[in-house]
Each structure stands twice: as C-alpha cells, then as structure tokens.
Amino acid sequence: MPQTRPRVALFVTCLVDLYRPSVGFAALKLLEEAGCQVEVPATQTCCGQPAYNSGDRMTTKDLARAVIDAFLPYDHVVAPSGSCAGMIGHHYPGLFADDPHYRGRAEALGAKTHELVSFLTDVMGVERVAARYDGVVTYHDSCAGLRELGVKAQPRRLLAGVDGLSLKEMAEPEICCGFGGTFCVKYPDISTRMVDDKAKDIAATGADTLLAGDMGCLLNMAGRLKREGAPVKVRHVAEVLADMTRDAAPIGEAKA
Structure with a gap:
C-alpha cells in the first residue's frame, strides 16, 4: 500500500446522489479505510453520459468541461459506478478531439479515473x-x-x-x-x-x-x-x- 495518502476525489454520480446516498457514504468509508485522503468536489455535476448516449454532444461537452475543471487537480478520481468511470476515462478524450486545450486535460483525467472496487484492489492493494x-x-x-x-x-x-x-x-x-x-x-x-x-x-x-x-x-x-x-x-x-x-x-x- 502506498506510504503517502493519495488525494482522492469521489465522483458521487447522479443516481447515487438522487436515489442512494448510502452508496456514497459507503464509498467514502472504504476509501478512507484504504488510506486515502478523500474529498467530494462541491462543483461536481453529471458526467454527461445520458446526453452523450442521446447524441447531444454540445451538452455533453459543457458537462465534461465542468467535470474536468473540478477533478483534474486530484491524484485520483474514483466513482462507485463503472459506467460513469468509463465515460470519463474512455469517452472524454474523443469528445475534445478538435480542442487542443481540453483534449490533453481530458486524457490526463481519464488516466487517473477508476471504478471504486477496482481502485481499492488494483491501486491501493486492498486484499480484505x-x-x-x-x-x-x-x-x-x-x-x-x-x-x-x-x-x-x-x-x-x-x-x-x-x-x-x-x-x-x-x-x-x-x-x-x-x-x-x-x-x-x-x-x-x-x-x-x-x-x-x-x-x-x-x-x-x-x-x-x-x-x-x-x-x-x-x-x-x-x-x-x-x-x-x-x-x-x-x-x-x-x-x-x-x-x-x-x-x-x-x-x-x-x-x-
């Protein structure tokens, strides 16, 4: 396990926020017990996945820029959702193929975005x-x-x-x-x-x-x-x- 406490931003997700806050608190507990310094950026919003799946690239880009700006300063970004983590990690860079400033930022954010349980085991080395x-x-x-x-x-x-x-x-x-x-x-x-x-x-x-x-x-x-x-x-x-x-x-x- 890393010797220093990584600064982790918890991406709560819309469905957790609106329907199941207990999942957010559970994620926070697991991350802290794994040795992380956890923060929940107050300016976070939807990752843009519904708009992206509906073909609304303009709205998706607006939401993605807000997420990138809020989460980029952290060592890692962790979400209790494979779909939201996949959206940020795999689809953000392509959104900004024609935007040299945000493409690099999107790639940097995507490289440090993880699904919760994968982060615990693969990055923090949690075994039990x-x-x-x-x-x-x-x-x-x-x-x-x-x-x-x-x-x-x-x-x-x-x-x-x-x-x-x-x-x-x-x-x-x-x-x-x-x-x-x-x-x-x-x-x-x-x-x-x-x-x-x-x-x-x-x-x-x-x-x-x-x-x-x-x-x-x-x-x-x-x-x-x-x-x-x-x-x-x-x-x-x-x-x-x-x-x-x-x-x-x-x-x-x-x-x-």
Whole structure:
C-alpha cells in the first residue's frame, strides 16, 4: 500500500446522489479505510453520459468541461459506478478531439479515473475488508464496468473475505440487464425482455441478495424482481464491503 495518502476525489454520480446516498457514504468509508485522503468536489455535476448516449454532444461537452475543471487537480478520481468511470476515462478524450486545450486535460483525467472496487484492489492493494454479511449473494457484472474497465475478479476477491457471506454465481452473470442508460427508453420492449431473463437467472441461483457496482443496473433489476415477487434483496456492492447494510434498506424497499 502506498506510504503517502493519495488525494482522492469521489465522483458521487447522479443516481447515487438522487436515489442512494448510502452508496456514497459507503464509498467514502472504504476509501478512507484504504488510506486515502478523500474529498467530494462541491462543483461536481453529471458526467454527461445520458446526453452523450442521446447524441447531444454540445451538452455533453459543457458537462465534461465542468467535470474536468473540478477533478483534474486530484491524484485520483474514483466513482462507485463503472459506467460513469468509463465515460470519463474512455469517452472524454474523443469528445475534445478538435480542442487542443481540453483534449490533453481530458486524457490526463481519464488516466487517473477508476471504478471504486477496482481502485481499492488494483491501486491501493486492498486484499480484505472488515465486514460481515450473513447471506448468500449473487453478483451481476455491469456492461461498462466489465467491458470498458475490466472489473470482474476484483469485487469477487473482496467479497470472498466478507465474514458470513457466500457467493453463488448466475449461469450468465455477464449478460446485460437491459438498462443500458437510455437504451431502456429507446427500446423498452427489448429492455423488458432482457431484465426479465436476468431476473429468472438471479432467482435460479437461490441467492437471497443481488449485488452489483452500478446503480442503473441495480434499480432496473430491483424493479423487475419486486414485480415478479422474488424474495431477493438488492444492494450496491460497496454497502456490503463497507459493512453498512444496517444503515439503509435494500434498494426498492422502505426502511422499517
């Protein structure tokens, strides 16, 4: 583990901010326990991914410039979301191909932007967390985290050290849940069929809890599981790793 405390900016993400603040607090706890000096830039806003997926490059650039200006001074940028981290790391540089000033800044920011669990394991060298979760979980690999950032083994490695937890894999954990950002809006029938198939795969494991690293996927799957009456709790992986599952009800459920 690095000897000096890296200055890390937490990119909270829109869905965490609006729907699941507990994930942001869990991410903060995990980063601080890993030895990071964590800050949450007050001027942060959306990464621009919805506008980007809809073809609105002008709005995307405006949002991206704000993110670059706010986050570039830090040693690392960490997001509890593979899709937001992938947007910043992989798509920002191309946005500014014709802007010599911001292209270099976008490339510099992209090089130090990470998904949360990948950062903990691959950069900070975290091998085990102090957490307990009594239950059988299954893990969904979100598309952006898996295919853009290579997040696959890292969450499973840390979950293996959580006391009381056992992992039961789905038959097809890497298959898209059908959310896909604006995909579910553009192609609702296809999206519904995809999440229906995913819900069946989840239920077939017999797991009592579903985990993933992206709120969009989690909200989508939680909604389908609830409509199907499946007795499966849904949580962001950070909440389990941070041992903060007592602080918030499962996604889609009211706190008792």
